[in-house]
Amino acid sequence: MSKVVIIGAGGVGRVVAYKCAQAKEIFTDIVLASRTASKCEQIARDIHQDVGVSIKTDQVDADHVDQVVTLFKKHQPRLVINLALPYQDLTIMDACLESGVHYLDTANYEPPEEAKFEYSWQWAYQDRFKEAGLLAVLGCGFDPGVTSIFTARAAKHHFDEMHYLDIVDCNAGDHGKAFATNFNPEINIREVTQKGKYYENGKWRYTEPHTVKRMLDYPNIGSRASYLIYHEELESLVKNFPTLKRARFWMTFGDEYLTHLRVIQNIGMASIEPVMFEGKEIIPLQFLKAVLPDPGSLGENYDGETSIGCRIRGLKDGKEKTYYIYNNCKHQQAFEETRAQGVSFTTGVPAMVGAMMVLTEQWSGKGVFNVEEFDPDPFLDKLAHYGLSWHEMENINLEMD
Numbered sequence: 001m002s003k004v005v006i007i008g009a010g011g012v013g014r015v016v017a018y019k020c021a022q023a024k025e026i027f028t029d030i031v032l033a034s035r036t037a038s039k040c041e042q043i044a045r046d047i048h049q050d051v052g053v054s055i056k057t058d059q060v061d062a063d064h065v066d067q068v069v070t071l072f073k074k075h076q077p078r079l080v081i082n083l084a085l086p087y088q089d090l091t092i093m094d095a096c097l098e099s100g101v102h103y104l105d106t107a108n109y110e111p112p113e114e115a116k117f118e119y120s121w122q123w124a125y126q127d128r129f130k131e132a133g134l135l136a137v138l139g140c141g142f143d144p145g146v147t148s149i150f151t152a153r154a155a156k157h158h159f160d161e162m163h164y165l166d167i168v169d170c171n172a173g174d175h176g177k178a179f180a181t182n183f184n185p186e187i188n189i190r191e192v193t194q195k196g197k198y199y200e201n202g203k204w205r206y207t208e209p210h211t212v213k214r215m216l217d218y219p220n221i222g223s224r225a226s227y228l229i230y231h232e233e234l235e236s237l238v239k240n241f242p243t244l245k246r247a248r249f250w251m252t253f254g255d256e257y258l259t260h261l262r263v264i265q266n267i268g269m270a271s272i273e274p275v276m277f278e279g280k281e282i283i284p285l286q287f288l289k290a291v292l293p294d295p296g297s298l299g300e301n302y303d304g305e306t307s308i309g310c311r312i313r314g315l316k317d318g319k320e321k322t323y324y325i326y327n328n329c330k331h332q333q334a335f336e337e338t339r340a341q342g343v344s345f346t347t348g349v350p351a352m353v354g355a356m357m358v359l360t361e362q363w364s365g366k367g368v369f370n371v372e373e374f375d376p377d378p379f380l381d382k383l384a385h386y387g388l389s390w391h392e393m394e395n396i397n398l399e400m401d
């Protein structure tokens with residue numbers, strides 16, 4: 001029925017390719033393309049062996065609009081699922097406009113030379129996508145993605161007015177390495193070393209990195225140190241749910257992880273300023289990425305689980321109410337199914353389900369949309385069906401002031 005092109009053959013691209021292959025009645029033609037063709041070919045072989053479905057592969061450098069346009073001309077997809085890095089978002093969106101292809105991604109654009117992520121660059125495509133009659137779906141991973149759709153479900157079914165939102169992200173997994181990141185190290189370290197930032201009473205407030213800490217209790221996991229950091233979905237959620245008085249994001253970090261991170265920063269290895277090395281300019285953070293464990297290799301020995309959800313307080317029928325919606329995902333289960341670890345799995349499953357919503361027109365529109373703007377119900381039904389079940393609790397202690 002529909003041809004889809006997936007760009008990016010990392011951990012998340014692998015999971016999306018597996019999941020699309022499992023839903024062959026919708027994704028009748030699947031093309032996986034990336035900078036390094038051999039990685040696509042390896043994933044295609046694994047899918048053939050594990051799922052019994054053949055997918056096509058191709059090579060593309062998505063930094064170049066013309067190469068992406070050529071890829072689209074060759075394969076004629078209805079939709080592209082962008083799972084390369086945030087740096088490629090705009091070139092792929094440009095190619096979509098030129099070729100008449102719908103767009104979906106999991107991370108907002110970041111300029112390579114500045115660790116700054118915000119939606120302004122992609123929201124600026126609104127009129128062009130609208131005029132072209134095309135749909136761009138932004139941020140359809142887990143966070144952003146499912147967290148935003150959990151919030152939309154809360155607004156639709158549980159509250160008349162949402163006032164306080166805390167997104168809580170716990171990875172209680174153990175991969176046995178001294179230090180590794182769960183997704184692309186360069187993007188991950190840029191994200192977690194930024195200043196903390198949250199929204200309160202119409203203003204953005206800033207904190208020094210990892211200085212606001214709270215012990216939070218996660219279902220099936222227990223109490224974990226959680227730190228206030230900035231995360232991109234806060235920007236669109238406060239815009240789309242204007243009754244929110246405060247919106248924050250918390251992520252768990254172990255002491256060992258934070259110590260390594262501090263050393264990496266102190267010795268300048270987290271820097272994105274070019275330095276001269278043996279007569280050649282290099283970016284320290286990109287060099288660090290080359291020596292850190294590949295996140296895609298963590299799966300085999302990864303134990304434990306993730307727990308990500310939204311804790312919300314607000315009003316229903318004139319009364320104060322609290323609500324917690326979350327998913328727990330076991331790393332081993334993800335690996336057994338897709339040979340990828342839990343963080344790639346929790347990102348890839350929603351990206352596939354979002355793509356399914358677009359192709360079946362359960363999500364539709366012309367222009368650029370964040371996922372909380374669509375109907376959360378059909379998405380959440382399919383999310384559980386494809387491996388990420390979710391749970392709700394009401395009127396409990398949210399552990400938030």
Ligand code: NDP
Pocket residue numbers: 007008009010011012013033034035036039060061062063083084085086088106107139140141142143144145182183184185187295296343344346347
């Ligand atoms: P990886 O680094 O494992 O994979 C990225 C892939 O993109 C690699 O195959 C890489 O190719 C490819 N790529 C990079 N540059 C280009 C280019 N110019 N042209 C074509 N392909 C390119 O990352 P992950 O799979 O861990 O993450 C993928 C995306 O998902 C990232 O944008 C990340 O920010 C996002 N993400 C979102 C989350 C969410 O919950 N919303 C959570 C986790 C990740 P090569 O092999 O040649 O380097």
